Amino acid sequence: MALSREELIRAVSAQMPAKRWKHTQGVMESAVALAEKYGADPEKADVAAILHDVAKYWPIAEMEAIIRDHNNRLNVELLTHDKQLWHSEVGAFVAERDYGVSDSEIINAIRWHTSGRVGMSLLDKVVCLADYIEPGRDFPGVEHIREQAHRSLEEGLIAGFDSTISLLLSQRRVIYPLTVLSRNDLIAQLKIMEVGS
Numbered sequence: 001m002a003l004s005r006e007e008l009i010r011a012v013s014a015q016m017p018a019k020r021w022k023h024t025q026g027v028m029e030s031a032v033a034l035a036e037k038y039g040a041d042p043e044k045a046d047v048a049a050i051l052h053d054v055a056k057y058w059p060i061a062e063m064e065a066i067i068r069d070h071n072n073r074l075n076v077e078l079l080t081h082d083k084q085l086w087h088s089e090v091g092a093f094v095a096e097r098d099y100g101v102s103d104s105e106i107i108n109a110i111r112w113h114t115s116g117r118v119g120m121s122l123l124d125k126v127v128c129l130a131d132y133i134e135p136g137r138d139f140p141g142v143e144h145i146r147e148q149a150h151r152s153l154e155e156g157l158i159a160g161f162d163s164t165i166s167l168l169l170s171q172r173r174v175i176y177p178l179t180v181l182s183r184n185d186l187i188a189q190l191k192i193m194e195v196g197s
């Protein structure tokens with residue numbers, strides 16, 4: 001890593017309002033705790049958490065330009081979906097370009113922290129679930145997700161994605177298909193674990 005942890009924190013926190021930085025600190029805390037509980041690398045979880053929302057407050061046009069300019073590496077199709085999804089893709093890109101993060105596990109955990117993906121890595125799961133349950137989160141149903149997170153990463157994430165999908169359904173908003181596929185894949189993973197145990 002090109003920057004020290006302190007330098008990274010200073011640079012990333014300067015790009016968002018205090019409230020979002022507080023959320024990021026909560027995600028750092030929860031991601032490290034989940035990594036320790038479930039056997040992921042706590043240092044990688046920490047770096048991915050610090051950077052996960054780095055692009056969240058970037059101007060929409062800037063995010064769109066990055067995705068278009070790097071369409072050989074980034075998913076241009078995202079531009080036809082909710083803008084909320086763009087910051088994950090752009091965040092993963094700038095983590096590498098601007099902050100010298102070269103570890104693909106960290107980059108992927110940032111990239112997939114909003115939607116999940118089919119075949120989520122251990123670190124993907126840790127960061128995505130930490131984003132749902134960090135101590136500052138206070139939305140209807142968060143306690144249920146926290147309870148499930150004690151059972152397993154997969155149970156926690158299924159509860160998290162269920163809450164997102166339910167909310168979108170109730171608001172008659174478009175559901176990003178990958179979130180549904182990620183949820184289904186986690187259920188399949190649990191079934192395989194049950195058979196194996």
Ligand SMILES: [Fe+2]
Nearest residue numbers: 052053113114
């Ligand atoms: Fe995010």
Ligand SMILES: [Fe+2]
Nearest residue numbers: 027052053131
């Ligand atoms: Fe977040």
